[in-house]
Amino acid sequence: MTLKKFRLDGRVALITGGTRGIGLAIAHAFAEAGARLVLSGRTLGEEAADSLSDAGHKVDFVAADLADDMGAADRLVAETIARTGKLDILVNNAGIAIHGDSGDFDDERWRRIMSLNVDAVFRVCRAALPELRRSGGGTILNIGSISGIVSNIPQNQVAYNSSKAAVHMMTKSLASEVAAENIRVNAIAPGYIETDMSRGGIANPDWFPIWRNQTPMGRVGQPEEVASAALFLCSPAASYITGEILVVDGGYTTR
Ligand code: NDP
Numbered sequence: 001m002t003l004k005k006f007r008l009d010g011r012v013a014l015i016t017g018g019t020r021g022i023g024l025a026i027a028h029a030f031a032e033a034g035a036r037l038v039l040s041g042r043t044l045g046e047e048a049a050d051s052l053s054d055a056g057h058k059v060d061f062v063a064a065d066l067a068d069d070m071g072a073a074d075r076l077v078a079e080t081i082a083r084t085g086k087l088d089i090l091v092n093n094a095g096i097a098i099h100g101d102s103g104d105f106d107d108e109r110w111r112r113i114m115s116l117n118v119d120a121v122f123r124v125c126r127a128a129l130p131e132l133r134r135s136g137g138g139t140i141l142n143i144g145s146i147s148g149i150v151s152n153i154p155q156n157q158v159a160y161n162s163s164k165a166a167v168h169m170m171t172k173s174l175a176s177e178v179a180a181e182n183i184r185v186n187a188i189a190p191g192y193i194e195t196d197m198s199r200g201g202i203a204n205p206d207w208f209p210i211w212r213n214q215t216p217m218g219r220v221g222q223p224e225e226v227a228s229a230a231l232f233l234c235s236p237a238a239s240y241i242t243g244e245i246l247v248v249d250g251g252y253t254t255r
Pocket residue numbers: 016017018019020021022023040041042043044064065066067068093094095096097116143144145146189190191192193194195196197198
């Protein structure tokens with residue numbers, strides 16, 4: 001067993017929501033490991049572009065709104081192939097969170113969550129599978145959440161929690177369906193990670209002490225701590241792992 005098994009040289013990876021937070025950290029880790037990258041989001045943003053070029057990584061960016069546009073998933077995969085010639089790794093990372101009590105949670109917000117967190121994940125997987133087969137196999141990584149496993153407190157977030165549980169079951173179902181075709185499908189369930197998504201909660205004095213107390217390690221995680229797990233699962237080092245939901249949560253779900 002050598003460290004070479006953790007490298008991605010010659011692989012092409014598409015990362016949705018690769019422009020900020022966890023997705024951008026995964027982009028840095030994959031690029032360092034030798035992968036050719038295509039990142040997508042609605043906008044690239046100067047900070048992401050600069051951080052990647054400062055690190056010497058040349059990546060392609062394809063703009064796509066995966067929530068509103070039903071054809072976006074197919075176009076995103078087609079554009080990835082047009083630019084790189086193949087696809088080996090898909091990371092479905094783009095997602096949103098909306099909090100709210102169930103009694104007031106209207107259909108529009110429910111659909112907004114499900115449309116990106118569930119429907120788009122399935123659509124991008126469906127679009128990518130023929131290309132992964134054409135590459136002789138490959139790997140899909142979906143970003144779920146501890147919220148797909150436990151109902152975290154104190155905020156109410158029924159739609160988000162339900163969407164992430166769906167991502168976990170989608171991961172297992174797809175893994176079982178395509179395992180014989182040399183395609184592995186896994187998920188990561190992060191706990192609280194410091195990004196734009198969690199910043200409001202971290203700053204909230206009614207929420208953050210509870211988040212911290214519920215986390216045995218007593219701190220939030222950093223995007224890079226999810227990225228190293230992502231690199232492992234998408235690398236040949238994880239060649240016999242499929243259908244796994246890898247928890248990266250500082251121990252949150254132990255309680
Ligand atoms: P961020 O809000 O920091 O980043 C979200 C990414 O998704 C951005 O690149 C954003 O780009 C993209 N995105 C948002 N909306 C759309 C859209 N409609 N179409 C395409 N891309 C979109 O989030 P995180 O990095 O925190 O989260 C990444 C994933 O990790 C999500 O699936 C989230 O649910 C999950 N997660 C996060 C946790 C946390 O504590 N941060 C905990 C557990 C899971 P743009 O806005 O330009 O489109």
